[in-house]
Amino acid sequence: MKTVNILIEALPYIKKFHKKKILIKYGGHAMIDENAMESTARDTVLLKYVGMEPIVVHGGGPEISRSMNKMGKEPQFIEGLRITDEETMEIVKMVLVGKINTTIVSKICLHGGRGIGLSGKDSRLIMARKKDPHVITNRETGEKKHVDLGLVGEIESVNPEVIEMLTENNYIPIISPIGVDENARTLNLNADTVAGEIASRVDAEKLIILTDVPGILEDPANPDTLIKKINISEVGELVKSGIITEGMLPKTMTCAQALQDGVKSAHIIDGRIQHSILLEIFTKKGIGTMISK
Numbered sequence: 618m619k620t621v622n623i624l625i626e627a628l629p630y631i632k633k634f635h636k637k638k639i640l641i642k643y644g645g646h647a648m649i650d651e652n653a654m655e656s657t658a659r660d661t662v663l664l665k666y667v668g669m670e671p672i673v674v675h676g677g678g679p680e681i682s683r684s685m686n687k688m689g690k691e692p693q694f695i696e697g698l699r700i701t702d703e704e705t706m707e708i709v710k711m712v713l714v715g716k717i718n719t720t721i722v723s724k725i726c727l728h729g730g731r732g733i734g735l736s737g738k739d740s741r742l743i744m745a746r747k748k749d750p751h752v753i754t755n756r757e758t759g760e761k762k763h764v765d766l767g768l769v770g771e772i773e774s775v776n777p778e779v780i781e782m783l784t785e786n787n788y789i790p791i792i793s794p795i796g797v798d799e800n801a802r803t804l805n806l807n808a809d810t811v812a813g814e815i816a817s818r819v820d821a822e823k824l825i826i827l828t829d830v831p832g833i834l835e836d837p838a839n840p841d842t843l844i845k846k847i848n849i850s851e852v853g854e855l856v857k858s859g860i861i862t863e864g865m866l867p868k869t870m871t872c873a874q875a876l877q878d879g880v881k882s883a884h885i886i887d888g889r890i891q892h893s894i895l896l897e898i899f900t901k902k903g904i905g906t907m908i909s910k
Contacts, residue, residue, distance in 0.1 A: 627899040634898070635668040637822035638784065640880075642812035643675040643721065645829035647888030657827065658724035660894040661789060665730055670784040673725075673791040674815060676808035677709075677717045684712050695751055701767040701805045709805050713793040721791050731788045737796040738803065740779040743811065745770035745796030745804045770796045770804025772811065775818040784819075813871040817878035824875045825897065826868050827888030832906030833869065835860055846907050849876050872908045883908045 647657045664671045678699070682692040685708055693700040701709065718734040725732030737743030748771050750763040783790045792815065794808040809826060816824040833855070835842035847855065852873050855861045861869050865885070872883030886893050886905030896904045 626901065630899045631667050634822055636670065638670045638672060638816075638819050639664055639898070640672050640674065640812055640816035640819070640821040640824045641894065642809060642824070642826045643673055643888070644808065644827050645888050647827040647893075648675060648677070648717065648721075649679065650889070653888060653891070654720075654724055656891045657888065657894065658721065658730075659728045660892055662725060662728040662730035663895065664898070665787070665789055671789055672780060672784065672815065672819065672821070673721065673789065674794060674808060674812040675713075675717055675721055675791065676794065677713045678808075680717060681709055681712045684708050695753065695764050695766065698751060698766055698769060699805065700764075701769050703768070706768045706803055706805060710795065710803060713795060718791055718793045725789055725791065732791055733783060733788045734791050734793070735779065736793040737806065737811070740776065741797060742776055742779055742792070743772060743796035743806065743814075744774045744776070744798070745772050745806060746798055747771075747802075747804060768802070768804050770798070770806050772796060772806065772814050775814050777815070777818045780815070780819055807867070809868050809871040813875040813878075813880075816875050816880045820879060821875075822881050823898070824872060824880050824883040825894060826872065826883070826885050827893065828864075828868065828885060829887070829889060830865070831887045831904070832885045833861060833865060837862075844906055845903065846909070849873050849908060849910050852908070869908070876908065876910050881909075 641661060647653050661671045685692050714736050722732040722734045735742060748766055748769045750765050753762045753764055780790050794806045794811040796804045796806050798804060813824060831840050831843045833844045835844060852869060868885055875883055884897050884905050884907050886897050893904055
């Protein structure tokens with residue numbers, strides 16, 4: 618009966634999200650831990666089989682840094698942004714497109730899904746431009762310095778045509794966060810931003826960001842202080858009060874922007890928990906932080 622009750626609880630959500638696009642951003646533990654990756658891939662396939670249209674965007678920052686170290690190249694960051702020269706860009710492409718993307722595709726296919734890998738370069742899916750020089754302010758002197766981040770991009774447009782074609786034919790698109798400029802130059806993009814932009818352009822019902830924390834916490838040191846639901850109107854105050862800070866800030870702002878651009882709800886959840894996606898979508902309690910309008 619416990620199993621039956623679980624299925625009954627899930628039924629309204631299956632009905633509500635039937636034929637709806639669910640954008641899942643793979644990140645953190647859900648990508649680097651073998652068991653978590655298996656669980657996440659299986660959950661993604663299950664969404665497809667109960668009638669939803671999952672789309673995956675993945676990151677890969679830690680893996681890129683590990684590969685750079687192996688090749689004797691030291692990763693360099695300016696306020697969390699990776700400086701990406703030509704050599705680093707080759708490593709980024711190798712890791713994101715050649716390793717992580719193909720691994721996720723394989724896992725999806727292993728569990729019966731029709732996974733197909735893409736990058737932002739395919740069919741000019743993500744058009745971008747090179748980021749302007751980053752401004753660093755010296756805290757002591759107040760002096761401003763402009764630093765060129767290299768081949769780091771900002772999204773200009775997303776062409777959802779290829780994604781629509783794939784989802785209509787029962788494929789699960791798995792997208793690497795690199796873009797292309799008007800001169801066919803490859804640019805490194807922030808994976809959370811890519812997920813939010815694509816979710817908006819394909820009219821996704823949900824944007825789900827998998828990370829390594831339970832969600833937005835009132836006290837970052839105490840996982841029991843999880844904020845289960847917030848309204849988009851509350852985000853500014855939570856940022857001002859210092860509750861949303863550091864790594865959670867860009868994720869939350871991505872969610873807020875996606876909601877303003879038409880996504881119905883956004884979720885920041887713990888990818889370390891087995892079947893976290895299913896628990897968030899198919900249960901009344903959920904497990905992470907849901908942000909809505």
